[in-house]
Amino acid sequence: MKSSITASTIPKLLIVEDDVIFANTLNRRLTKHGFDCVQVDNNNDALLSCHRHSPDYILLDMKLAQENTLSIIKPLRQLRPQSRIILLTGFASIATAVDAIKLGADDYLSKPVDSQTLLATLKGNKVAPIADNNQNEKILSAEQVEWQHIQQVLKANQGNISATARQLSMHRRTLQRKLQKRPQSA
Incomplete structure (x- = not known):
């Protein structure tokens, strides 16, 4: 058939x-x-x-x-x-x-x-971000947005700090300091 x-x-x-x-x-x-x-x-x-x-x-x-x-x-x-x-x-x-x-x-x-x-x-459709039902779509601070971006790049680099730092154009120690300072949720 x-x-x-x-x-x-x-x-x-x-x-x-x-x-x-x-x-x-x-x-x-x-x-x-x-x-x-x-x-x-x-x-x-x-x-x-x-x-x-x-x-x-x-x-x-x-x-x-x-x-x-x-x-x-x-x-x-x-x-x-x-x-x-x-x-x-x-x-x-x-x-x-x-x-x-x-x-x-x-x-x-x-x-x-x-x-x-x-x-x-x-397909040309816009996808709205999936909202967390426990939060009423809180607005993120600049620090929280930066933290999330760093986490995405770190994940893409499979946890490699040096590769992530190069990709983000920052010094490895600066990246490590930022990773230690997780921003507080608003």
Whole structure:
């Protein structure tokens, strides 16, 4: 018995990520959700794959080894004007988010990202953060936001303090002091 889904109805996704383990995880996760995934690890291959495979969706890691994918957003947009381009980054900042959107990205997500948020963003839906029923959506202080960001980066670096400090552009001892001072809940 043949499947009723044809190759033309399966959405194509180009994953541009130099972390092979993370790229493979994204590929498996999104293939299970019905995407036909192609993954590459540099800007030249991203442009070539975009031309060859005509993806409907493009996931870009902002930092690839020695390259920055912000520089290929415009060419990708010219090759595939209807594709959704999502920038993924462990180096989240308002400035790069604004730059990415101005260059033609459709959305911007910080790593690590959960499957629900990623799928919703690919489909063009905004996902509201899951509210804790025990708290009435309290506003976080700057210190609490910084703490959460540090924790996300630390998790992405599998607890490696030195790698996390480099990624956050701070001295290792400064990071250790910040980790010892967990901000009080408001």
